[in-house]
Amino acid sequence: MLELYFAPNTISIAIAIALEESGLDYCTKPVNFAASEQMSEPYASLNPKGRVPTLVTEHGPLTETGAILDYIHSLAPQKGLVPSDVLASAKMREAMFYFASTMHVNHAHKLRGSRWADKEASWEDMRAKVSQTMTASCDYVEKNLIKGPFILGETFSLADPYLYMISTWATGDGVDLSRFPKLLTLMAEMEKRPSVQAVKAAKMLF
Numbered sequence: 001m002l003e004l005y006f007a008p009n010t011i012s013i014a015i016a017i018a019l020e021e022s023g024l025d026y027c028t029k030p031v032n033f034a035a036s037e038q039m040s041e042p043y044a045s046l047n048p049k050g051r052v053p054t055l056v057t058e059h060g061p062l063t064e065t066g067a068i069l070d071y072i073h074s075l076a077p078q079k080g081l082v083p084s085d086v087l088a089s090a091k092m093r094e095a096m097f098y099f100a101s102t103m104h105v106n107h108a109h110k111l112r113g114s115r116w117a118d119k120e121a122s123w124e125d126m127r128a129k130v131s132q133t134m135t136a137s138c139d140y141v142e143k144n145l146i147k148g149p150f151i152l153g154e155t156f157s158l159a160d161p162y163l164y165m166i167s168t169w170a171t172g173d174g175v176d177l178s179r180f181p182k183l184l185t186l187m188a189e190m191e192k193r194p195s196v197q198a199v200k201a202a203k204m205l206f
């Protein structure tokens with residue numbers, strides 16, 4: 001059975017939502033950040049990057065949110081989590097690459113400045129910039145990525161749980177979400193879905 005290593009409220013919950021959408025059998029394994037379990041054995045052997053998510057498959061561990069989401073689609077193609085249209089699927093991945101390379105990284109500057117600099121003053125500077133960079137990302141997403149109500153329009157795709165999870169961080173990152181009605185609609189649509197309700201009931205998201 002697939003095993004999802006996760007921490008609550010992190011990007012790993014996008015995987016839990018997609019697994020719920022897929023109908024695949026899976027079980028969850030919490031990784032305790034407070035105890036730095038992501039950095040130590042046995043987890044470090046599964047994911048030497050010290051991050052969640054990791055999905056352990058019958059062929060071994062798989063990491064990186066976008067890659068895991070695509071893998072879930074490959075295991076349950078009948079669920080239509082990736083559109084069959086070639087351009088639409090490329091647009092979905094365009095959004096997902098942006099989330100991984102830019103938006104998630106913007107957010108990480110709030111608490112993880114030590115990845116990029118050694119001086120506390122530099123961390124403070126990075127933290128102070130997060131509301132600006134996350135607001136700019138939300139603005140880009142609002143104007144360019146969300147057709148509405150979902151990213152690709154009426155059709156739900158793997159990019160939606162990815163953006164949904166990042167959006168749950170936005171207010172804490174100093175973003176005024178009321179400026180972004182399409183993003184708020186996408187979040188509300190996601191919250192209606194049984195997949196999101198299931199991860200909330202499991203206390204993976206609160």
Ligand SMILES: N[C@@H](CCC(=O)N[C@@H](CS)C(=O)NCC(=O)O)C(=O)O
Nearest residue numbers: 010011038050051052053064065100
């Ligand atoms: N590129 C990775 C990033 C994963 C990532 O940074 N996850 C965060 C949680 S949102 C994490 O595990 N942080 C733990 C740490 O930095 O120690 C992915 O998309 O899977």
